[in-house]
Amino acid sequence: MTSSTDSRSLVLDGQRTLTPADLEAAAQPLGVTLSDGARAAVARCAEFVRAHGASGKPIYGFSTGFGPLVTHAASSDPETHGIGLLNHLRAGQGDVLAPRVARAMLLARAWTLGKGHSGVSAEVLDVLAASLGTRFAPAVPEWGSVGASGDLAPLAHAAGTLCGEGEAFLGEERLPARVALERAGLRPLRLRGRDALALVNGTSLTAAAAALAVGAARASLGVALELTGVLVESLGASSEFTSPELLKLSGHTSAHATARRLAALLDGSTPRSGRPLQETYTLRCVPQLVGAVEETLQHVERVVTAELNGVSDNPVFFPDTGQVIHGGNFFGQQVAFAADSLNLAVTQLGNLAERQLDLLMDPGRNGGLSLMLSARPGAQSGLAGVNLAATSIVASMRRYATPASIQSLPTNGHNQDIVPFGTQAALEALRQSERLQLVQASLALGLRQAAYLGAPAPMSSAGAALLAFLCQCSSPVDPDRPLAEDVRRLATQLPRWRTQSSTEPAEAVHPRSRRN
Template structure:
């Protein structure tokens, strides 16, 4: 099948790389032990229900209405679960994020403690082998009882109701299922609740945002080195191992070591100030702090990807049905807010570096705006304006979501984390940061065209060579929107994670 990537095994821990692979058709393996634990969980649910023990969502109403009996018929209980959650609004979530969400959800359900039927796991796995993606509205979740409303739309889509995407084209969900060769899911009340009562959207979006921001973080290190080299700065001052070791922060030590490697062989020029602007001189400290923050997010995402987020949970070996709060997305909410903060400061750094590069008072006498013929041409003037606008947008949206709890659901949900909002916002911010990096890359390529010296470090020279191949010189002026995108894509390919974690 076109687009099918390497197999994802539900018997092993889930990783960010698995979510990247889920963007298109991916084979997901359900091993015999996984099938056994799903079956045991389902059989235990049947035993519990046969004993007339109360089980939230199977024998009761939902949320604040838990004190009332649910519907007797299992199919009716499923419809009741999903119908009242069909209240989402706003633009639809990127299909890539939606597919990653389904992968995270099926991993959680496959742990065997949610009591779902095997057909649910099989159905989600079959979907992931195609390019089908459920259409999910952005607004509706508070991330407290999981991502209820967006996940309800996903469940309905898999039942053939509502809308879906196939090969990136939006169409009625039933049509998409037929064209993909998929069978609509048949659910009972417990299946339906298990599909929606988790933080899989929040987790998937945070993980994908982290992956993108980490790539941009490496790209900013690369671009900073290229800036240092073309301007002729003295890296052995602000990157000296003794200096950075004395600073004492592991992230800065590691970032500076990587920058020294890329700048190996660089020859400083005369005429630079004793102390460079902070956007150069303090880059290892700023980028090192970002590295430390990203390591915290790494840990949260790793735990969340391998977390069972559902309620209730069923433990056959101990004859336990436990009602609790594993659907409460506070860890990812905090982590996504940290990502937003890191993204804002990385964006600030890139914008300030571009501002320095286009300013003849600070760029070593290069033409203003790096224009090949100032006045008759305007070089990077429009691109710099766009970077200012993007940084302003990132800053405006960087207010933490995880501290804005707002009670709802008759005060059943009297504290909420708003992790879904934080995570989807982090995805948006990560996309803008990529474009900011692309803008600075275009500027560095143009700087050499209008008189900056070619890089003297072999590593930096190789980066510039790739940029020259990708982006023509701005001479004469032309729209630079597509050039910025191409440069951003190049940086992403050069700095994307090569590991499997």
């Protein structure tokens, strides 16, 4: 087996709380082990399902058909029945999920199955854990789930790859699944009993995508405050709007806390004369706006963490009491609402960054810097193209901010007659977080160019450190040059710049330096 070189590992014990950070870590090989206690609980539940079914008592999907075909008897061979389930559900379409998303989904599914209430065989957990310890990732089409009976189609594609069917990634290489398994040192999974249904009957893609989205949004919230701090200093604006006396009166603790964070970032800064008595809302109302985003993130984190650590399956089994309970834990409405809320919050951060860039490029408001931050207005266009692209991205963000969670359509022979579309909500929130990173990177590039053109240097230690980092990442725009790659590079590096600087302090680069 291709083993992990990463020091992170997780013990699946049915007790520990799985977090969004754990799912982010699953992008790389991750050591996952099943504790002895969890293994015993899983085996006990699988035996309970076998014995319950052998007694002739009905169990959905084990002794019956699937969905609206529940009134018909299942195939007499459980393995054939399970393979048929995966085959008919492997009808997804669209682009395949990024490997990191697919791997996060596998970890989320393993965590649920390890609770010991799904009747799955221990071999399934072993195969899931082994795959996460390698660079293997299933190739999963993004369209196919309505989020109501779990993420049936995406999880069926993933389960199929573990059985050697379909396609999978090994690192960045897309291969036939059987080849990818072999190269990763993994053996194909053989389905038994209720394994197939347990693998697909849950909200693991919805929860995983939402977890990754909220993690990205959390990083972008920090970036929003850091960039705002440098913008305030670049304009020589006053930080009066962060006054604790002012924010206490707002009644919102999140706005007050956000103002404290921003005030700390601006510690040491000095306003200059000539600025308006009151700055525009893109500066003055940042504590209120970003504070509201913080509240939203806290709510989404609570909902997503609960979903990751619950059992989204049907039916669920209780060997200790002999109960088999049929219900709807796989109906992902909570995460759907939460992901839509996250989408709105991320879009507003995009609005903020785009408007701040516009402020920075306007000579009437930016303290006398040139229009479009051009080094030679007329002969050069500066960041005019970056400005247009940022506007385009924000327009796209607004268009995709329409809630998915209210788009219910009856399907599945009216068995699923109301659906939450949580998968679409979560995947869209994740895409929105990526769009936001591009807009924030555009603003960062503007701040770097403003420094080159003579904007006041940050006096705060936080602002000086960030500007030094930006100067390392991108050279001045003089003369004009293509900037698409600069924006993409900053979009990748900005969310983690603090981690890098804490271990490797940014080398001082004069803002007028041409170094890249």
